[in-house]
Amino acid sequence: MPAARTSLTPRVMGRLRLASQGLLGDGFASVPQAVRWMTAMQAQDLGSALWAVGQRVRGTAASHVRSALDAGTVVRSWPMRGTLHLLAPEDLGWILGITSDRLMNMVAGRHRELAITPDDINHCRDIAFKTCEILKTAEGAPGASREQLFQAFEEAGQVTKAQRGIHLLGGLCQRAWLVQGPMAVSNGKVGVQQLFVPFAEWIPESRDLGREEGISELLFRYVQSHGPATIRDFSWWSQVPLTEARKALAAVQDRLVELPFGGTSYWLSPEAAAMLDDGVPGARSLLALPGFDEYLLGYQDRSLVLAPEFAERVVPGKNGVFKRIIVSGGEVVGTWSRTVTGKTTGVVSEPFADQLGPAPERSFQAQGRAYLKFMAG
Template identity: 40%
Template sequence: MVATPPPDSAGASSGTSGRGGRASATRRERLRSHRLSAPAPSVAAAARHMLATQGQEFWGGRWALAARTKGRATIRDVDAAFERGEIVRSWTMRGTIHVIPSEDLAWVLSITGERQGRQVAAVRRAEGIDDDEMARTEQIARAALSGGNRLTRKELFEALEAGGVSTAGQRGYHLLVSLSLRAIVCQGPIVPREGGPTREQYIVLTEEWIQDAASPANPLAELFTRFIASHGPAGARDFAWWTGLPLGVARSAAVESLALSDGRRDEASARLTVVAEQPEPQYVVTGPAVPRRSAAAPEVLALPPFEEYFLSYADRTVPCAPEFLSAIGPGLNGIVRPIIVARGEIVGVWTHSVAVGRHADDPVPVLFTQGSATDLEVAAALDRYRDFITA
């Protein structure tokens, strides 16, 4: 059955401006789901809601969480959440590094880790990384990190070299990713950097650093429901893209999630709801716990590279007019540029350097069309980012 959620729970019944009423309504609801119009009370709460936030650019992943947090969250606030062990960073899906709540790392990797490993098996063979090499790598890493030790990537690689495991070329990277996909290590506390925001984290043993790992009864259904809660309206194709799982598995996850939701007796529980059937079912999460929009949330936002609001969908023309997609990416180099979002629609890009001595420079916006956002709105959005990065 297709349901129409209440106006502040899903925007499928509201909004008519922009490129079509339905697209506008979808953008409005996604802003809420992404906590861009309904900010979270803390960085940890924003991360918990998003589950996995893209973090290839480390500063960008941290800004993605701060932009979803009430008030003027700074990079120090996000780094403190890493230091407290509330969040970590690891290769959680699609061979891409994400920021994720510590408690959720292991069960998410139980779904995505093996598939990611198979996808890079040929590269590992080319690098001469076989099972025996990985066993030696794990033994050395455990010995070097046990007892609460934390090492930089360089220090871990030095330990591997001292133990007879070569990290030359790309071998060190692939060895680290392999350890991470099996949840042996993760990236946790911040490595300080003089004169600018850090670009690095210490590597730690997952079993020692994370003490409160969650264990959902149905991990695949949990993963789908959490994706819809943070990205809906969305469907199985979007979930398949986001996770890197096959479309058949994604559709099964949707069916399982909907069945579990329908079977709940507790009216206070979040529920998976179908809001459109064509061309494929689109879902949102409804219920009393769904974040409510804030009148104080800005309507124009400067969001980071690899932003979830843009990148997490099979069809990216909902938030962005087709003619501007190539200006954002992914380009031939795989880069996805920072974006400016006005009332749910991507209206431009921006640039900024986090190099030492340059992170306090003014970010530079480039709007696709004039009149999509005022100069004051864009300046306020970029000022909020600058407050974050210069704290």
């Protein structure tokens, strides 16, 4: 007899998302493969982004993700929502072609407050290119650090205080003139900053997709990697207007599966949908995910996996800073933190209930050890 189709519940929907995101099973074979599959991974906090990749690529270490950034097989920039993401290099240009106009409209008010004009952006572009060329000629450096660019901007009369400098850099990256490249080295040590490099030098080959074709591909890949998800989830995630998102859905829906749940249409890949017949894995899984992970942040509506009454436990005061989360069987059941006592580093669970229970706590501690090993590697 064929297996009974799995009944849909929020936890099952959550586990389908875990599977789509490579968080169950074998995951991905390499860092670039994981990032390409996810299309764009939130990376405002680099340490969180490293672990987000590590959870999807078994047996890797933080140094492997940094090496991918150094080699340019993964890049970090501001492609959407005014925040940093990890992307495949060949994808950044065409995604910016879709999102940059809206991004610049979103920050226009702040730019007026900071007295940033289009001429200022163009001026800083010329300064940045010249600075990178000088450093390359004099030191063999592939790019310039944020501090070096800020100094060059200041010397040319471009104020960088009060966040004006980072908005200038963001504007250059959103126009595909600069991109963050290899990790910066300070005093012989790799820090958490990256060098800024000319886009065309760091990414010599980019895919060329028109807006309509690009939105259709972006939607298809989002659903593949994030499904089950709604069209509103995609519109929020990508900042593509809902009208254009719906048009794109009409173009690709024959390659996707519609899944009605709770009066809403969710979309997912045929491979993920097949799990409903074969058995959705991960019922006993427990993961210690970083703050800002796509598993939670990648959707407008997060209530499928995070009960609304616990939302402020993850984002205290709704301040936009996401704490690390514990995911059990597809449901966010708590947060966790890194602890340092003397020379000893550990992790501590902060469940929403009184405690995780003995077996889940053991699984969490195993995840914690994996995290500490990953970050040290």
